[in-house]
Amino acid sequence: MLNIQRMVLGPVQTNAYLVHDSASQTTVAIDPAWDGEQIVKVARQKGWEISQIWLTHAHFDHLGGVAGILKSVSPSPAVALHAADFPLWRVQGGAQLFGFQLEAMPEPNLPLQHGQVLKIGEYEVEVRHAPGHTPGHVVFYFPQAEVCFCGDVIFEAGIGRTDLPGGDFETLMNSIREQILTLPDQTRLLSGHGNETTVAQERQHNPWLQW
Ligand SMILES: [Zn+2]
Numbered sequence: 308m309l310n311i312q313r314m315v316l317g318p319v320q321t322n323a324y325l326v327h328d329s330a331s332q333t334t335v336a337i338d339p340a341w342d343g344e345q346i347v348k349v350a351r352q353k354g355w356e357i358s359q360i361w362l363t364h365a366h367f368d369h370l371g372g373v374a375g376i377l378k379s380v381s382p383s384p385a386v387a388l389h390a391a392d393f394p395l396w397r398v399q400g401g402a403q404l405f406g407f408q409l410e411a412m413p414e415p416n417l418p419l420q421h422g423q424v425l426k427i428g429e430y431e432v433e434v435r436h437a438p439g440h441t442p443g444h445v446v447f448y449f450p451q452a453e454v455c456f457c458g459d460v461i462f463e464a465g466i467g468r469t470d471l472p473g474g475d476f477e478t479l480m481n482s483i484r485e486q487i488l489t490l491p492d493q494t495r496l497l498s499g500h501g502n503e504t505t506v507a508q509e510r511q512h513n514p515w516l517q518w
């Protein structure tokens with residue numbers, strides 16, 4: 308069974324997720340936004356040990372907890388990020404633009420590409436490249452569990468901002484049409500900020516998708 312624990316962390320209220328497969332006792336941290344030690348603590352209270360870190364994209368508010376997890380967990384979890392977001396990673400995800408300084412971290416050692424299939428126990432996870440918010444943004448789609456971790460591509464009644472470096476509005480809208488709206492209607496969308504929603508709900512009510 309797949310267990311999902313959401314935590315809202317950091318200066319811009321980012322959703323960090325722990326995803327745990329009980330059969331294999333595998334735990335992945337998706338977008339450990341901030342305060343990695345706290346994320347590890349929450350995991351351990353449940354008896355979970357983080358073995359991998361998956362990033363939807365390299366903005367600072369989604370990776371601020373990576374260093375803390377790497378320090379607290381041994382062996383160090385692999386860190387997964389799309390190659391097109393490595394340049395953003397190297398400038399700490401734009402942290403300085405917002406007046407923050409992050410700890411130095413090694414480069415991600417699990418480069419992602421579109422169509423790659425990751426696993427959490429028996430659960431397959433499809434990596435879908437969905438650029439526009441950042442060049443290397445991906446979403447993580449779990450077909451069996453009918454859930455998609457979509458980062459800052461789409462939110463309940465909103466879409467990702469495209470005014471930051473590397474952002475592009477048309478590219479983002481294409482990504483939403485091709486990588487999100489093609490998922491089954493009942494798919495749960497777990498975004499980088501705000502409430503959970505579904506593909507059907509956004510198709511019907513998201514103001515950005517009504518024209
Ligand atoms: Zn972002």
Ligand SMILES: [Zn+2]
Pocket residue numbers: 321366368369459499500
């Ligand atoms: Zn964000």
